[in-house]
Amino acid sequence: MANATIHPDQIYIDGLANNDSAIIQSIYKKFVPKVVHYIRNNSGDDDKAQDVVQEIMILLFNQAKTKKLQLTCPFDAYFFLLCKRKWLNEIKKSSNKGVTIDEDLPSNNEPTEEMVTETEVFDEKQQLFDLMFQKLGDKCQELLKLSFTIKSMEEVAEKLNVTYGYVRKKKSLCVGQLTQWIQETNRFKSLKII
Amino acid sequence: MNEERYILFGQYLDNELSAEEKTNFDKQLAEDPEFASAFEIFKELNQHLENKFGNANELKAFKKNLKSISKEHFKTKKPKVVAFKPWQYAIAASVAILVGLFVFQNINPSFEDYNNPEMATFIERGDVNENLKLAQDAFNAKNYKAAIPYFEAILKVNKSPEIQYFFAVSLLEDNQFQKAETNLSELKSGTSIYKNKATWYLALSKLKQEEYKSCKEILLTIPDDFEDYDQVQELLNELD
Numbered sequence: 001m002a003n004a005t006i007h008p009d010q011i012y013i014d015g016l017a018n019n020d021s022a023i024i025q026s027i028y029k030k031f032v033p034k035v036v037h038y039i040r041n042n043s044g045d046d047d048k049a050q051d052v053v054q055e056i057m058i059l060l061f062n063q064a065k066t067k068k069l070q071l072t073c074p075f076d077a078y079f080f081l082l083c084k085r086k087w088l089n090e091i092k093k094s095s096n097k098g099v100t101i102d103e104d105l106p107s108n109n110e111p112t113e114e115m116v117t118e119t120e121v122f123d124e125k126q127q128l129f130d131l132m133f134q135k136l137g138d139k140c141q142e143l144l145k146l147s148f149t150i151k152s153m154e155e156v157a158e159k160l161n162v163t164y165g166y167v168r169k170k171k172s173l174c175v176g177q178l179t180q181w182i183q184e185t186n187r188f189k190s191l192k193i194i
Numbered sequence: 195m196n197e198e199r200y201i202l203f204g205q206y207l208d209n210e211l212s213a214e215e216k217t218n219f220d221k222q223l224a225e226d227p228e229f230a231s232a233f234e235i236f237k238e239l240n241q242h243l244e245n246k247f248g249n250a251n252e253l254k255a256f257k258k259n260l261k262s263i264s265k266e267h268f269k270t271k272k273p274k275v276v277a278f279k280p281w282q283y284a285i286a287a288s289v290a291i292l293v294g295l296f297v298f299q300n301i302n303p304s305f306e307d308y309n310n311p312e313m314a315t316f317i318e319r320g321d322v323n324e325n326l327k328l329a330q331d332a333f334n335a336k337n338y339k340a341a342i343p344y345f346e347a348i349l350k351v352n353k354s355p356e357i358q359y360f361f362a363v364s365l366l367e368d369n370q371f372q373k374a375e376t377n378l379s380e381l382k383s384g385t386s387i388y389k390n391k392a393t394w395y396l397a398l399s400k401l402k403q404e405e406y407k408s409c410k411e412i413l414l415t416i417p418d419d420f421e422d423y424d425q426v427q428e429l430l431n432e433l434d
Contacts, residue, residue, distance in 0.1 A: 016256075019252065019256045019259055020411075021259060021263065021411060021414045022411055022414065024259065024260060024263050025263055025414070026434075028263060029267075029434065032267065046268055050264055054260055054261070054264055058253075058257065061256050062245060062253070065245045065249050065252070065253075066241050066242060066244075066245040067241065125242075126242065129238075129239060129243075130246075144247070145247055148244050148246070148248050149247045149248065149250070168204070169201060169204075171204065172200045172201045172203060172205075173195075173200055173201070175203075175204070175239050175243070176199070176200025176201075176203070176236065177195060178239050179200065179236045179239060180195055180196075183231070183232060183235060
């Protein structure tokens with residue numbers, strides 16, 4: 001994957017990561033109408049489309065910031081497929097059962113599918129990580145929040161009124177606790193993290 | 195919980211292990227899948243938390259920007275999809291080609307199209323400030339080069355947003371971009387009634403220098419209650 005050529009549409013990913021208004025606007029102009037059209041024709045409306053699009057853009061922002069998201073397929077197909085699948089999932093969730101949706105991926109387009117899957121796995125992981133974080137004790141939560149916000153461990157130690165060594169150790173142990181829970185979670189296994 | 199293991203993970207990520215410890219670590223990563231899997235999760239968690247907390251402000255700014263662009267898009271774009279019959283496509287296509295032939299010189303928008311400086315009216319009856327009078331006359335006669343030194347003299351004595359604005363416009367007309375932009379930026383970050391006007395002229399300055407991308411970026415920061423907002427939108431459309 002790392003060696004795959006980066007698609008010129010990477011500019012859209014970088015634009016999102018840099019909060020570049022001109023790029024974001026051009027995404028709306030060029031790619032969003034197709035999504036809106038699709039959602040409207042599949043029991044949705046403008047408001048729903050607006051929400052789905054925003055959620056996907058925030059997801060891409062986070063993925064680009066966290067993992068250096070590198071696009072190996074056209075943005076158009078990638079973005080549309082992400083929005084489409086998100087919308088179909090939402091319909092499925094809200095309807096009790098039995099809604100038949102044509103959910104086939106265009107099987108002739110492997111790089112796009114791969115990218116979409118990667119982003120969806122990233123999304124699920126993020127949600128799982130956040131869920132587990134909520135399970136941590138207040139002390140761990142506070143320490144992690146501070147040490148990832150402030151960066152300087154000396155400052156964190158001072159703020160919490162503990163020693164530098166303690167913060168260092170505790171930080172690893174708190175992340176370790178999360179690691180252990182995640183390993184134990186069956187749900188995680190289906191995510192194929194490695 | 196395997197405390198030592200996690201402490202070791204932390205040290206490895208922070209590059210705190212000795213060369214020998216590092217070699218051992220790498221060896222274990224290669225040989226022990228369970229160890230490697232735990233480390234991979236530990237690492238991803240670190241990345242996740244770094245983004246979640248370290249970039250919290252950036253995310254907030256992004257969401258805010260996204261929301262306003264989205265709102266704007268869905269407000270203005272109520273796309274009317276008209277279903278064409280096949281023969282209508284053919285007509286539309288030939289019309290498009292004809293139009294294309296005639297308006298082929300459809301190029302980028304130019305500064306001149308938008309350059310309409312307002313009249314300067316500094317002087318009230320009975321006012322005797324010589325420089326003000328001279329600056330006003332030169333400016334209104336579009337003799338910007340001559341107006342500049344008068345404005346400079348006035349600003350030295352009494353710096354007001356109004357004079358600074360007309361001064362900056364004169365500089366821009368005279369192609370002194372850097373100086374013009376310094377003054378416009380100052381007004382832009384201020385709170386005077388010239389704030390939006392200055393931002394507009396800052397965008398025009400970029401336009402005149404054919405820096406379309408920054409022109410657009412600046413235009414997007416102008417709030418829609420700006421008196422000449424229709425001009426802003428027109429230019430934005432042309433830039434697309």
